Amino acid sequence: MKSLLLGNEAIAYGVLAAGVAVAASYPGTPATEILETLERFKDRFVTWATNEKTAFELAYGAAVAGARSLVSMKHVGLNVAADPLHSSAYTGVEGGLLIAVADDPWMHSSQNEQDSRWYGLQSYIPVLEPSDPAEAYTMAKEGLSLSERLRHPVLLRSVTRVSHVRAPVEVEPPAPPRWGSFRRDPERLCLVPANARRRRAELVEKWRRVEETAAGYVWTEGEGDVVVVAAGVAYTYVKEALRRLRTEAKVVKLGMSVPVPPKVADLVGQSAVVVEEGDPVVEMQLRALGVRTAGKLDGFFPRYGELDVGRVAAGLAKALGIAYKPPTPPRPPMEPPPRPPALCPGCPHMGTFYVLKIATAGLNPVWSGDIGCYSLGVNMEQQDVITHMGSSLGLGLGIAVASRRFVVATVGDSTFFHSSLPQLVNLISSSVPILVVVMDNSYTAMTGGQPSPSRVTPVEKLTEALGIPTFVIDPARIKESVEAVKRAVEVVKQGRPAVVVSKRPCTLVALRRARAAGVEVPKYWVDVDKCVGCSLCYGLLRCSAIAPRGDRKAYIDPALCTGCGMCAEVCPTGAIKGERERWLEIWRQA
Amino acid sequence: MATSVVFVGVGGQGVVTLARWVGEAALSAGYDVRIAEIHGVSQRGGSVEVHLRFGEVYAAVVEEGGADYVVALEALEALRAYRYLKEGGLLVVNRRVIQPPGRWFNVEEVVEAIKRSGARSCVVPCFDVALELGSPVYENAVMLGILARLLGLPQPPGLDGRNREAFQRGFNLGASCRL
Numbered sequence: 001m002k003s004l005l006l007g008n009e010a011i012a013y014g015v016l017a018a019g020v021a022v023a024a025s026y027p028g029t030p031a032t033e034i035l036e037t038l039e040r041f042k043d044r045f046v047t048w049a050t051n052e053k054t055a056f057e058l059a060y061g062a063a064v065a066g067a068r069s070l071v072s073m074k075h076v077g078l079n080v081a082a083d084p085l086h087s088s089a090y091t092g093v094e095g096g097l098l099i100a101v102a103d104d105p106w107m108h109s110s111q112n113e114q115d116s117r118w119y120g121l122q123s124y125i126p127v128l129e130p131s132d133p134a135e136a137y138t139m140a141k142e143g144l145s146l147s148e149r150l151r152h153p154v155l156l157r158s159v160t161r162v163s164h165v166r167a168p169v170e171v172e173p174p175a176p177p178r179w180g181s182f183r184r185d186p187e188r189l190c191l192v193p194a195n196a197r198r199r200r201a202e203l204v205e206k207w208r209r210v211e212e213t214a215a216g217y218v219w220t221e222g223e224g225d226v227v228v229v230a231a232g233v234a235y236t237y238v239k240e241a242l243r244r245l246r247t248e249a250k251v252v253k254l255g256m257s258v259p260v261p262p263k264v265a266d267l268v269g270q271s272a273v274v275v276e277e278g279d280p281v282v283e284m285q286l287r288a289l290g291v292r293t294a295g296k297l298d299g300f301f302p303r304y305g306e307l308d309v310g311r312v313a314a315g316l317a318k319a320l321g322i323a324y325k326p327p328t329p330p331r332p333p334m335e336p337p338p339r340p341p342a343l344c345p346g347c348p349h350m351g352t353f354y355v356l357k358i359a360t361a362g363l364n365p366v367w368s369g370d371i372g373c374y375s376l377g378v379n380m381e382q383q384d385v386i387t388h389m390g391s392s393l394g395l396g397l398g399i400a401v402a403s404r405r406f407v408v409a410t411v412g413d414s415t416f417f418h419s420s421l422p423q424l425v426n427l428i429s430s431s432v433p434i435l436v437v438v439m440d441n442s443y444t445a446m447t448g449g450q451p452s453p454s455r456v457t458p459v460e461k462l463t464e465a466l467g468i469p470t471f472v473i474d475p476a477r478i479k480e481s482v483e484a485v486k487r488a489v490e491v492v493k494q495g496r497p498a499v500v501v502s503k504r505p506c507t508l509v510a511l512r513r514a515r516a517a518g519v520e521v522p523k524y525w526v527d528v529d530k531c532v533g534c535s536l537c538y539g540l541l542r543c544s545a546i547a548p549r550g551d552r553k554a555y556i557d558p559a560l561c562t563g564c565g566m567c568a569e570v571c572p573t574g575a576i577k578g579e580r581e582r583w584l585e586i587w588r589q590a
Numbered sequence: 591m592a593t594s595v596v597f598v599g600v601g602g603q604g605v606v607t608l609a610r611w612v613g614e615a616a617l618s619a620g621y622d623v624r625i626a627e628i629h630g631v632s633q634r635g636g637s638v639e640v641h642l643r644f645g646e647v648y649a650a651v652v653e654e655g656g657a658d659y660v661v662a663l664e665a666l667e668a669l670r671a672y673r674y675l676k677e678g679g680l681l682v683v684n685r686r687v688i689q690p691p692g693r694w695f696n697v698e699e700v701v702e703a704i705k706r707s708g709a710r711s712c713v714v715p716c717f718d719v720a721l722e723l724g725s726p727v728y729e730n731a732v733m734l735g736i737l738a739r740l741l742g743l744p745q746p747p748g749l750d751g752r753n754r755e756a757f758q759r760g761f762n763l764g765a766s767c768r769l
Contacts, residue, residue: 004613004623108628132624132648165650166610166625168617236648310653327655332672333707334700337690339600339666341636538691544635547689557689559726560602560635 002168007158010133011100012037013171014140015070018096020044021177022062024055026418027447028074029109030163031102035072036450044177048450051389051418052077056084056099063097063153064189066180068144072100075116076388080419086123088153090199091189092206095180096148098140099125100156102163105277106305111371111388113304115278116157120258124203126210127155127258128217129232133167139255150213152206157257159277161233161306207259215263217255224248226320227272229264229293231257231282234275234307241313245322260285273300273319277307294319341376345545346562348504349374349439351475353382354541354570355502356408356437359485365406365435368396370420372412373446374439380542383410390419393436397427400434406492413440413454421462424499428468433492436499438463442590445506463499470499476584478569507562510590519586522563524578526554531575537567592645593741594652598671599663600688601636604730608663609640611734615746616644624650635688637667659740663716663733664688665700672709680710682736682767684729686717712767719759728756735760736767 005013011034015023023046025035038046045062049055052073059071073081078101088097101119104110120127128143130136140156147154187195222242226249230238235253242249252267254260260282274283274295280303283295294300301307301315310326317324343350353374369375369383370392377383385395396409411420416438427434438459444450463470471488473481484500491498514521533552537543545560546567554576556567565580595612599605606627613625621644628639641652654673661682662668668683675681683704687697704711714736720729731749735757738745745757 002617004610004617004625006627160628161626161650164627166613166623166627167650168623236650239648306651308651308653309649310656327653327676329654329673330675330677330709332669334669334703336666336669336672337693337695339635339637339670339690342691344635542691544691547691547694550694555689560688 002170004166005133005137005169005171006033006164006166007130007133007136007162008033008102008164009037010137010169011072011140011156011158013169014137015098015144016041016174017172018141018144019068019175019178020070020144021067021179022059022069023071024049024058025072026050026052026055026077027444027450028077029447030104030160031072031074031077031100031158032447032450033163034100038070041174050453052080053084056081060084060088060093060097062180063093063095064091065182066094068096068148068178070098070100070144074110075101075103075114076110076112078116078119080389082119085119085125087191089124089203090191090196092151093147093153094151094183095178096144097153098144098147098156099153100140100158102158102160103278104160106160108160111386115281116155117258117278117281120155121281124207125153125155126214126256127157128255129157129257130162130255131233131235131253132162133165134169135255136162137169137171146213150210152210157232159233211259211261214256214259215261218261218264218267219253219255220250220267221253222249222251224250226250227252227268228316229254229268229272229274229282229286231276234277234312237307237309237312238275240309241316244309244313245317245324247316247320247322254282257282260289262289265289265291273316275301275307275312275315279303340379342379342542342544343373343376344507344562345543345560346507346564347373348441348475348502348507349377350541350543351478351481351504351564351566352437352439352502353377353380354566355473355475355478355481355485357382357540358482359489360406360408363406363489365408366396366399366403368392368399368407368409370411370415372415374410374412377410389415390423393420393423393427396434397423397430397432400432407434408437409434410437410439412445413438413442413459414444414452416459417453424463424466424468427497428466431496433495433497435488435492436497438499438501440501440503441506443506443509445508449506449509460501463501468497468499470501472501472503474588475502475504476564476566478566505587505590507564510587511562513590514586519583522578522580522583523558523561524556524563524565524567524576525558526556527575527577528553530573532573534572536570536572537576541566541570543567592643592647594657595642595659595661596652596657596671596674597640597642597661598667599638600667601638603638603663604727605638605640605663608730608734609642611746611749612737612741612743613642613644615738615743618747619743621645622647626650637670639671661733661737663730665697665704666690666695668704669700672707675709678710680712680740682733682740683711683713684716684733685713686729714763714767716760719763720756723752723756723759728752731756732760732763735762736764739764740767
């Protein structure tokens with residue numbers, strides 16, 4: 001029976017059908033659901049790793065030992081794993097190793113828009129590129145076997161509109177996991193220069209065989225003088241765009257976009273329109289094969305953002321000289337108000353930011369931020385620089401050294417373990433006085449609440465062991481927290497780094513637990529007679545459950561209030577009322 | 591032929607679930623289906639948008655000016671998704687406003703603007719019906735019933751308890767939504 005599966009779920013079921021035994025990942029949109037789906041199968045080793053490099057190494061090691069394994073991540077995560085990625089092509093693998101990477105064109109939830117297929121070209125690792133969830137299933141399944149057959153890692157490149165599209169997929173039952181056994185082979189597996197040089201030569205040789213394999217992933221359909229080459233999700237847009245333009249064409253679909261096998265040049269003939277999502281990776285390979293192309297290189301299709309039927313139809317029309325008028329979008333009768341992304345009502349980070357603002361008043365700090373829910377602090381003017389996972393401590397250190405400003409580096413607990421630990425050691429050994437704030441909500445909350453290492457390794461134990469003054473606060477308790485952070489600020493002012501660990505579990509996880517346990521969450525309300533419209537609750541604390549009424553007095557939406565009571569603590573007139581103590585205690589355990 | 595529907599609302603309202611229900615109903619009626627979900631920061635209170643296409647479809651995303659239906663679980667979000675409406679398309683709007691930061695909106699003023707727009711529209715009380723059923727969480731199931739009527743789709747498999755009741759209430763409401 002066919003069921004509506006997300007592309008990511010389909011990838012998971014694909015590797016299950018191929019007998020995957022080991023899988024590791026670090027969560028990241030749009031790739032997270034691959035491992036979330038695999039987690040349900042307890043007869044395999046499935047784990048969230050501290051970062052993409054550790055995840056890659058775990059799966060790579062398992063594959064070296066002969067097990068069928070998968071590592072998944074989002075595109076920017078592949079940068080983190082780039083070091084072992086390149087080595088894995090040199091050593092090859094014994095069992096299958098599938099590297100599932102989800103790109104995010106138009107950056108729905110990413111800091112950049114990179115095309116993972118370049119990594120395939122650079123590291124000599126073939127790239128499979130499915131066009132929809134059903135194909136994602138097949139390619140994941142076949143990709144794992146292909147990897148084992150080639151004894152070489154295989155990269156499966158998805159994009160948002162494959163990973164996060166639901167479509168009917170026919171799924172076979174999972175095959176038993178295929179574990180391995182390690183065979184010593186230091187000449188292959190120890191990449192000391194003498195060995196690595198031999199492997200490099202073999203790798204280039206192996207690439208010819210991979211090209212022959214790639215020829216098996218070329219499908220042709222339709223007839224016509226016009227040839228359109230499409231890879232991955234672009235194929236779906238091409239099919240609909242041709243229908244819209246009422247044009248016949250020969251469509252050459254590439255299921256493997258790296259390498260493009262030389263055979264394709266014979267199929268295509270002298271010229272083709274090339275449609276692909278991301279960079280002109282296929283187009284450049286085709287040009288290198290001597291094919292004249294119309295694609296992204298000459299601007300027929302945009303080199304940023306996602307494709308869609310309209311953009312592909314417009315590009316095809318231009319390339320083929322067909323008249324085409326795109327539909328005009330209607331204008332709304334009234335301009336919709338912005339609904340900028342905001343921290344959830346009751347989010348512990350909301351309290352942390354408020355506390356930091358009050359405790360550092362007058363210091364005009366540089367806010368060095370990081371990737372996670374707390375990136376939304378950018379809307380509270382409390383994030384000045386956010387570039388990548390681990391940027392807060394790393395760049396913060398440099399900014400402090402260069403500018404002698406007071407730097408507050410904010411990082412979540414999951415990100416702290418992902419890429420900040422070595423930086424913290426660096427910070428201590430270089431003795432730069434910055435205030436490090438670990439916003440510890442016990443989960444990788446931005447991607448939906450995967451457990452974070454902080455649940456077993458308390459951040460404060462670690463920083464204390466490293467000898468850095470550490471202050472633990474509960475951000476729901478605003479007044480106490482301000483006093484503690486002021487003490488931490490004093491340490492930094494005296495020339496030493498200090499850490500604040502702000503601990504309270506993610507509100508959404510706590511609410512889910514409360515609902516399951518039948519615990520009633522308190523609702524806060526405003527005594528209108530006492531409210532003076534000072535705006536501290538909605539303007540400075542910025543709780544998104546609180547809105548200003550016409551008279552500037554506060555209104556708390558009972559459907560949104562999560563009973564954290566932070567608003568009552570910041571209210572100077574005692575106008576906000578509610579009872580939270582029991583709930584805060586239950587929440588703390590979440 | 592393909593039918594394109596854009597679903598919008600505010601985080602926490604069950605927009606993704608609503609689209610999936612409709613998709614499952616369409617699948618059980620024998621159509622091919624594509625649903626494009628956007629997952630990002632899992633914050634509540636932000637705009638949510640999900641695209642659904644069924645029939646003879648390859649691509650999942652609906653382009654601006656290409657939706658046969660825009661379905662809004664929240665009225666301000668209906669304005670934001672207005673650009674997706676195809677000429678002659680239908681806007682189905684839940685009578686509910688979730689206040690955005692900064693300015694207070696009255697439900698009536700937003701509904702009036704939508705009715706004045708000239709687009710075919712239909713304003714339905716999913717929120718009120720859900721409250722009658724005991725909780726705002728049923729408003730998406732009420733909307734599901736309305737859409738089942740409008741799109742000629744069956745009740746999706748696996749809908750149970752109060753959600754079934756909500757579906758039925760919506761299905762009855764759907765009759766008044768036909769234009």
